[in-house]
Amino acid sequence: xxxxxxxxxxxxxxxxxxxxxxxxxxxxxxxxxxxxxxxxxxxxxxxxxxxxxxxxxxxxxxxxxxxxxxxxxxxxxxxxxxxxxxxxxxxxxxxxxxxxxxxxxxxxxxxxxxxxxxxxxxxxxxxxxxxxxxxxxxxxxxxxxxxxxxxxxxxxxxxxxxxxxxxxxxxxxxxxxxxxxxxxxxxxxxxxxxxxxxxxxxxxxxxxxxxxxxxxxxxxxxxxxxxxxxxxxxxxxxxxxxxxxxxxxxxxxxxxxxxxxxxxxxxxxxxxxxxxxxxxxxxxxxxxxxxxxxxxxxxxxxxxxxxxxxxxxxxxxxxxxxxxxxxxxxxxxxxxxxxxxxxxxxxxxxxxxxxxxxxxxxxxxxxxxxxxxxxxxxxxxxxxxxxxxxxxxxxxxxxxxxxxxxxxxxxxxxxxxxxxxxxxxxxxxxxxxxxxxxxxxxxxxxxxxxxxxxxxxxxxxxxxxxxxxxxxxxxxxxxxxxxxxxxxxxxxxxxxxxxxxxxxxxxxxxxxxxxxxxxxxxxxxxxxxxxxxxxxxxxxxxxxxxxxxxxxxxxxxxxxxxxxxxxxxxxxxxxxxxxxxxxxxxxxxxxxxxxxxxxxxxxxxxxxxx
Numbered sequence: 001x002x003x004x005x006x007x008x009x010x011x012x013x014x015x016x017x018x019x020x021x022x023x024x025x026x027x028x029x030x031x032x033x034x035x036x037x038x039x040x041x042x043x044x045x046x047x048x049x050x051x052x053x054x055x056x057x058x059x060x061x062x063x064x065x066x067x068x069x070x071x072x073x074x075x076x077x078x079x080x081x082x083x084x085x086x087x088x089x090x091x092x093x094x095x096x097x098x099x100x101x102x103x104x105x106x107x108x109x110x111x112x113x114x115x116x117x118x119x120x121x122x123x124x125x126x127x128x129x130x131x132x133x134x135x136x137x138x139x140x141x142x143x144x145x146x147x148x149x150x151x152x153x154x155x156x157x158x159x160x161x162x163x164x165x166x167x168x169x170x171x172x173x174x175x176x177x178x179x180x181x182x183x184x185x186x187x188x189x190x191x192x193x194x195x196x197x198x199x200x201x202x203x204x205x206x207x208x209x210x211x212x213x214x215x216x217x218x219x220x221x222x223x224x225x226x227x228x229x230x231x232x233x234x235x236x237x238x239x240x241x242x243x244x245x246x247x248x249x250x251x252x253x254x255x256x257x258x259x260x261x262x263x264x265x266x267x268x269x270x271x272x273x274x275x276x277x278x279x280x281x282x283x284x285x286x287x288x289x290x291x292x293x294x295x296x297x298x299x300x301x302x303x304x305x306x307x308x309x310x311x312x313x314x315x316x317x318x319x320x321x322x323x324x325x326x327x328x329x330x331x332x333x334x335x336x337x338x339x340x341x342x343x344x345x346x347x348x349x350x351x352x353x354x355x356x357x358x359x360x361x362x363x364x365x366x367x368x369x370x371x372x373x374x375x376x377x378x379x380x381x382x383x384x385x386x387x388x389x390x391x392x393x394x395x396x397x398x399x400x401x402x403x404x405x406x407x408x409x410x411x412x413x414x415x416x417x418x419x420x421x422x423x424x425x426x427x428x429x430x431x432x433x434x435x436x437x438x439x440x441x442x443x444x445x446x447x448x449x450x451x452x453x454x455x456x457x458x459x460x461x462x463x464x465x466x467x468x469x470x471x472x473x474x475x476x477x478x479x480x481x482x483x484x485x486x487x488x489x490x491x492x493x494x495x496x497x498x499x500x501x502x503x504x505x506x507x508x509x510x511x512x513x514x515x516x517x518x519x520x521x522x523x524x525x526x527x528x529x530x531x532x533x534x535x536x537x538x539x540x541x542x543x544x545x546x547x548x549x550x551x552x553x554x555x556x557x558x559x560x561x562x563x564x565x566x567x568x569x570x571x572x573x574x575x576x577x578x579x580x581x582x583x584x585x586x587x588x589x590x591x592x593x594x595x596x597x598x599x600x601x602x603x604x605x606x607x608x609x610x
Contacts, residue, residue, distance in 0.1 A: 022329060022332035022333045022335065022336050023329060023332050025332055025335045025336055025339055026161060026328075026332060026335075028339065029157070029158070029161075030158075030161070032115065032118070032119070033111060033115050033158055036111060036114045036115050036118055037110070037111060037114055040107045040110055040114075041107075041111060043103065043107050044103075044104060044107040044108065044111065044162060045162070045165075047100045047103045047104045047107070048104060048162060048163075048165065048166040049166070049169065050100055051097055051100045051101060051104065051166060052166045052167075052168075052169030052170045052173075053169065053170070054093060054096075054097040054100075055170050055173070055174065055313060055317075056170070056173040056174055056176075056177060056310070057093055058090060058093055058094065058097075059174075059177075059306050059309050059310055059313070060306060061086055061089055061090045061093065062090065062302075062305060062306065062309070063302040063303060063305060063306035064086050064302065065083065065086045065087060065090065065302075066301060066302035066305050067300050067301070067302030067303075068082055068083045068086060068302075070300075070301055070302070108158070108159045108162070111158065112156075112158055115158060119338070122342060123338075123341070123342070126341065126342055126344070127144070129346045129435075130344070130346070131414075131415070132409070132414040132415060144341060156331070157328060157331040157332070157335065160324050160327060160328050160331070161328055163324065164321065164324055164325065164328065167317055167320070167321045167324075170317060171314060171317050171318060171321065174310050174313060174314040174317070175314065177306065177307075177310050178307065178310055178311065178314065182289060182290065182293060182299075182307060184289055217253055217256075217257065220253060221250060221253055221254060224246055224249060224250040224253075225250070227246060228243070228246045228247065228250065286311050287308060287311075290304055290307045290308050290311070291304070293307075353431060353432055353433040353436075354427060354431045354432055356432055356433075356436055356437060356440065357424070357425055359526075360390040360391075360424070360425060360526055360527070360557055361390055361425050362389070362390055362425050362426060363387060363388050363389040363390040363391075363392065363424075363425070363557060364387065364388040364411065364422065364423065364424055364557075365386075365387045365388075365422070365423040365426070366385055366386055366387075366411075366420070366421075366422050366423075367385055367421050367422075367423065368383050368384075368385055368419065368420040368421075369381055369383070369384040369385070369407075369410065369417045369420035369421070369422065370382055370383060370384075370417060370418050370419035370420055371403075371406060371410060371415065371417050371418050371419075372418055373415075379418075379580055380403045380406045381403045381406060381407060381410070381580045381581075382579070382580040382581050383420070383581065384403075384407065384420075384580070384581065384582055385420075385582070386575060386585060388557060388559070389557075391555050391556065391557055392557060392558075392572050392573065393550065393553070393557075393558040393559075393560065393570070393571045393572045393573075394558070394559055394560070394571055394572065394573050394574070394575055395559075395560045395561070395562065395568040395570075395571035395573075395574045395575070396408075396559065396560070396561045396575050396577060397561075397565075397568055397574055397575065397576050397577070397598060397601070398576060398577035398578055398583075398597075399578070399601075401579075402577040402578055402579065402580065403577050403579075403580045404531075404577055405445070405446075405531055405561065407577070408443075408529055408531055408559060408561070410422060411559075412438060412441060412443065412529075413429060413434050413437060413438060416430070439525075440525060440526045440527055441525050441526075441527045441528075441529055442462065442519075442520045442523040442524075442525030442527070442528045442529070443520070443528075443529040443530075443531070444516050444517055444519060444520045444529070444530055444531065445531045446531050446532035446561075448513075448516040448519075450497070450498065450507075450512055451498075452496070452497060452498030452500045452501060452504065453496075453497065454491075454493065454494050454495060454496055454497065455482075455485070455486075455489060455492070455493050455494070455495050455497055455515065456473055456493040456494060458497060458515050458516075458518075458519075459473050459476055459477060459493075459515060459518040459522060460519075460522060461519045461522075462476070462518070462519030462520060462521065462522030462523040463522040463523050466522065472522060473522075474493075475521070476518040476519075476521040476522045477493075477518050479517075479518070479521045479548055480514050480515070480517035480518040480520070480521055480545065481514045481517075481541065481544070481545060482511075482514040482515045482517065482518040484514065485507065485514060485515065488505075489505060490505070497515075510541070514545075517530075517545060525556075526556065526557065527556070527557045527558070527559070528549075528553050528556055528557070528558040528559070529559045530546075530558075530559070530560050530561065530562075531559075531561045532561050532562060532563070542562075542564055542567055543564075543566055543567060546562070546567040546570055547570070550570050558571075564605070565601065565602045565605050568588070569588040571588075572587070573585065573586060573587055574586065574587070574588060574591055574598065576591070576596070576597055576598045578597060583596065583597055584597065584598050
């Protein structure tokens, strides 16, 4: 797993301008949130608008209370009716503001959860449209990781952005009060806040640059955590004594990030401390201005409390506002990664396609197919040409690396040939919609995925719409011999498989393969493909599986890859590949009469069973 660490010293810096430019994604972001629930969004906005005026109203009522108290103390005859009215008003405003805040918190949470669901679903659906060549490209996968890792962060961005709008209104009302009584306070306020704001913006961009440049390394750290503390890798880790190697590799990479991040964090804290001292000086200067105004008789004691409290709250509000603003700009940069991924153009997405044939008439034809994996100059397939007739069962045979699975991937359109063409009933398969075309196939790969779902759901993966169809589930299990697994499971088809979740039961390799095979029988596909799906089964079980497969797929076009020639010989024709080229093609009997690779491999394997 050696990897260049060039990205650690990534020279691509995200400056202040880029941070502000990222804010252009905020309107689109809110448009998406609005579409999630217009009602919740409207309630949230109205409540925030109402609550935005509560700070200045409460401070003003407090000023009236103090002035009234002083007036009553100086009056020859006290009359407290007005005073109690002010107190009652302040109490009512405080209670009302608290209720509104709780409504805001509820709607924030509900909107965030709903948006999280929608955006995550969007990413899942978008990823399904991406070509395998892109998903297997490390640079592209880094982009996907950056878009995915901030799912929860986008929920926080929503709350912060809405709170910023509310804060702006509150700040505006407090500023109006200060200007009315003492305009000089605004100048002092600006001096205390603006330098701190510029500093935060500057460092938030650098923090994003560091995070972006380390996407690959973070994935490696996650991988090292996974293999270093996982039940699936524990046996080999212990057996090969890899603990020290993995732990040291993790520590080395982590400490590199730690030292880079430490340098940035310390530098940010030092500058913040310096600017904060400036802010404190300006605050006390404002406090002196207010006190002098009271001593000069320019304002009342109540107005003094209003101004001092307003200035203090305004300073704190602006500090919070600008700090949140820097977080918003930083989150907006991640938001850009998300929208960049969502906006990826899918080739031919809006193109008109030919309708798929309801029945395959002539079959598939490969014409001079060449292929090299993206980023590699080595050709895996070199001029492959053959015909797979409709209803024919063909076996692909060859040593490891001959190109058997790659050939299937091309026929499934996971990749496009670098040269040549693949035809279905005489028409290039690129003329069909890819998603619809792939639905024609029922495929089980050797490296099939072990879903940590229930047994029922694992079988139903072949046709998930039939997950509650008991008859189809049990029929598929019987055909694949997966029904033999049931006896070992406590909850039958409802048993949770795997150890990731509570009460999960692990299966052996052979049991998993039987479950995976059941998926193929769940799908009534026109073309069936079995790519080494029985390697963990014993010879007898594999023979029985393929015998059933041959019987059950009569009239269907099928492809079989297997290293066991006792099953391969069941195919109508056998295609022998060597180093990406077709070496032989014919029936078992025809190939055995020719002393080439197939006959040699067959005889070698037959001797092993004697």
